Amino acid sequence: MEVVCVGWLNPPAQIWNRNLIERITSQQNPRIKKAIQLHSSRGRQSQRRIIVFGIREVERAIDAGVAFDEVYFADSVLDELVRNFETKTAGKATRLTRLDDKVFEKVTYGDRSDSIVGVAARPATELENMDPVFTGSPDSALVLVLQKIEKPGNLGAIVRTADACGVSAVICADPLTDVFHPNSIRASTGTVFNIPLATGSSNQVQDWLRKNQFQVYTAFLENARDFYQCDLTGKTAIVLGNEAYGLDEQWNRSGFTAVKLPMKGRADSLNVSVTASVMMYEAVRQRNR
Amino acid sequence: MEVVCVGWLNPPAQIWNRNLIERITSQQNPRIKKAIQLHSSRGRQSQRRIIVFGIREVERAIDAGVAFDEVYFADSVLDELVRNFETKTAGKATRLTRLDDKVFEKVTYGDRSDSIVGVAARPATELENMDPVFTGSPDSALVLVLQKIEKPGNLGAIVRTADACGVSAVICADPLTDVFHPNSIRASTGTVFNIPLATGSSNQVQDWLRKNQFQVYTAFLENARDFYQCDLTGKTAIVLGNEAYGLDEQWNRSGFTAVKLPMKGRADSLNVSVTASVMMYEAVRQRNR
Numbered sequence: 001m002e003v004v005c006v007g008w009l010n011p012p013a014q015i016w017n018r019n020l021i022e023r024i025t026s027q028q029n030p031r032i033k034k035a036i037q038l039h040s041s042r043g044r045q046s047q048r049r050i051i052v053f054g055i056r057e058v059e060r061a062i063d064a065g066v067a068f069d070e071v072y073f074a075d076s077v078l079d080e081l082v083r084n085f086e087t088k089t090a091g092k093a094t095r096l097t098r099l100d101d102k103v104f105e106k107v108t109y110g111d112r113s114d115s116i117v118g119v120a121a122r123p124a125t126e127l128e129n130m131d132p133v134f135t136g137s138p139d140s141a142l143v144l145v146l147q148k149i150e151k152p153g154n155l156g157a158i159v160r161t162a163d164a165c166g167v168s169a170v171i172c173a174d175p176l177t178d179v180f181h182p183n184s185i186r187a188s189t190g191t192v193f194n195i196p197l198a199t200g201s202s203n204q205v206q207d208w209l210r211k212n213q214f215q216v217y218t219a220f221l222e223n224a225r226d227f228y229q230c231d232l233t234g235k236t237a238i239v240l241g242n243e244a245y246g247l248d249e250q251w252n253r254s255g256f257t258a259v260k261l262p263m264k265g266r267a268d269s270l271n272v273s274v275t276a277s278v279m280m281y282e283a284v285r286q287r288n289r
Numbered sequence: 290m291e292v293v294c295v296g297w298l299n300p301p302a303q304i305w306n307r308n309l310i311e312r313i314t315s316q317q318n319p320r321i322k323k324a325i326q327l328h329s330s331r332g333r334q335s336q337r338r339i340i341v342f343g344i345r346e347v348e349r350a351i352d353a354g355v356a357f358d359e360v361y362f363a364d365s366v367l368d369e370l371v372r373n374f375e376t377k378t379a380g381k382a383t384r385l386t387r388l389d390d391k392v393f394e395k396v397t398y399g400d401r402s403d404s405i406v407g408v409a410a411r412p413a414t415e416l417e418n419m420d421p422v423f424t425g426s427p428d429s430a431l432v433l434v435l436q437k438i439e440k441p442g443n444l445g446a447i448v449r450t451a452d453a454c455g456v457s458a459v460i461c462a463d464p465l466t467d468v469f470h471p472n473s474i475r476a477s478t479g480t481v482f483n484i485p486l487a488t489g490s491s492n493q494v495q496d497w498l499r500k501n502q503f504q505v506y507t508a509f510l511e512n513a514r515d516f517y518q519c520d521l522t523g524k525t526a527i528v529l530g531n532e533a534y535g536l537d538e539q540w541n542r543s544g545f546t547a548v549k550l551p552m553k554g555r556a557d558s559l560n561v562s563v564t565a566s567v568m569m570y571e572a573v574r575q576r577n578r
Binding site for chain 1 (some may be wrong): 339349352413437446448450451452453454455478479480483484517551552553554555556560562563566567569571573574577
C-alpha cells in the first residue's frame with residue numbers, strides 16, 4: 001500500500017503534464033487543415049499567416065515579437081519545454097496544443113526532425129513602414145538589398161550573416177521567393193525575425209534609398225570598382241542580384257557605384273551568399289577600425 | 290528530284306554526326322553498370338574512379354588534367370558539343386559514347402538536368418605528395434584547412450571561393466565526406482579540379498603545417514582573437530572545423546592562434562562556408578594592399 005501512495009505523491013511527469021494542454025488526434029481538425037495549407041506560398045499569402053518549424057526558430061520569433069496563434073508540440077517533446085513556452089507566451093493569445101504523432105507528421109514539413117511548429121501572423125514587410133533612421137545609427141546605417149532573390153535557402157543564409165554583422169535592414173527588391181518561406185526561416189536559424197526586413201519593387205527601393213540619402217554600391221562583374229577601394233563607413237547600401245543572372249540593368253545607373261570583389265582562379269563568379277557575406281563583413285571591418 | 294539532292298548535300302547535322310561516335314542502348318552494358326556504381330562513395334573508393342556530371346564540370350576537369358576513361362553524352366546533346374570534346378580529348382584514352390535516353394537516365398544522378406557524364410581516374414590527394422612550395426609563392430602561400438567537413442555541398446562551395454581567392458591549396462583533415470562526392474564537384478562548379486586538394490589525418494596535417502612553417506589560425510568561438518587583428522600576409526593557414534561542432538580540441542594548442550570573426554545579433558555562430566569565405570577574402574584584401 002505504501003508503494004501506491006508514493007506513486008501518487010510523485011506521479012510520472014509525462015502523465016501529469018500531458019493533461020495540462022489540449023491535444024489534437026484528428027487530421028480532419030480544421031486548425032490542422034489550415035496549418036497544412038501554410039506549407040505553400042499561396043496558403044501563406046491568402047491567410048496572411050506564416051508557419052515556423054523548430055524550437056530555436058519559434059523561440060526567436062516569439063522573442064522578436066511575432067504574434068503566434070498556435071504552437072503545436074510533437075508527442076515526444078518534454079513537458080519542461082512545453083512549460084517554457086507557456087511562460088514565453090503568457091498573457092498572449094497563443095494556443096499551445098499537443099499533436100498525436102500522425103497529426104504532427106502532417107503538419108511538419110518534408111522529412112524534418114522538428115518537434116515544434118508554430119503558426120503566426122505574417123510580420124509586416126512594407127518598405128514605407130520601415131524606420132529609415134534605424135534607431136541609434138542614423139548616419140551609419142548599413143542596408144543590404146537583394147534584387148530578385150530566388151532561393152529561400154540563400155536568402156535565409158544571407159539574413160543569418162546580416163544579423164551577425166549587425167546590418168540595419170535587409171530589403172528584398174522584386175523578390176522571387178516568399179521571404180518567410182520555411183527554408184528561408186530555417187537557413188536564417190530564425191534571425192529573419194530579428195532583423196528589419198522589407199520588400200518592394202526595384203523602383204520603390206531605389207526611391208527609398210535616394211530619399212534617405214544612402215551611398216549605394218551595386219554588385220556588377222563588368223565596369224566595376226574594386227570593392228575594397230570603397231568607403232563603407234557612412235550610410236551605406238550594398239545591392240546584390242539574382243543567383244543566376246545578377247542585378248538587373250535598372251540598377252546600373254549614375255549615382256550608384258558598381259563594385260566587385262577581386263577574383264582569381266577559374267570560376268567567373270561567386271555564390272550570392274558568399275559575395276553578400278564578404279561585402280557585409282568588409283563594412284564591419286571598416287566600421288570597427 | 291532537286292529537293293532530294295539539296296537534302297543530300299546538306300544532311301541534317303543530327304543524322305550525320307550521330308554515327309561518328311559509339312552508342313550504348315542497353316542498361317546491362319558492363320561499362321554502364323560500373324559507372325552507376327560510382328554514384329556511391331564505396332564504388333568510387335573501390336574502383337579508384339570518380340564520376341563527374343555536367344558540361345562545365347567535365348570541361349574544367351579535363352582542362353585541369355584529370356584523366357577521363359569515359360565521357361557519356363545524352364541523346365539531346367548537340368553534335369557540335371561532342372566535337373568540342375573530341376578536340377579536347379584528342380590523343381587521350383577517353384572513349385566518347387552516346388547513351389540512349391533510358392540508359393543516360395540511369396547513369397545520371399538524382400533528378401539532375403545534366404547532359405554529360407564523365408568517368409575518370411581518381412586524382413591523387415595524398416598530403417605527402419603535395420608541393421609545399423606552391424610554385425611562385427613560397428613565402429606567401431595561403432592554405433585553407435577544413436577539419437571533419439561533413440557536407441559535400443559546403444566543401445564544394447568553399448573550394449569555389451578558395452579558387453576565386455587564389456588560395457594555394459585546400460587540405461581536408463579527417464574528412465567525413467568524399468572530397469570528390471558529386472555534390473562537392475557540383476557546388477565547386479568544377480573548380481575542385483583546379484586547386485591543389487589534399488587529405489590526411491589531423492596529426493599529419495599539423496605535422497605538415499609545422500614542417501612547412503605556416504602561421505596557423507584556428508577558428509574557435511571561445512578565447513579567440515579578433516581575426517581582423519591578425520597579419521595574414523605571410524605563409525598562412527586558416528583552419529575551420531565541422532559544420533555542427535566546430536574544430537576538435539586537438540587544434541587548440543600552443544603555436545596556433547585561435548581566431549574568430551566579430552559577431553553581433555542573435556545568432557551564435559556563422560555557417561562554415563561563410564566563415565571560410567570571409568576569412569579567405571580578408572587575406573586577399575591584406576595581400577592586395
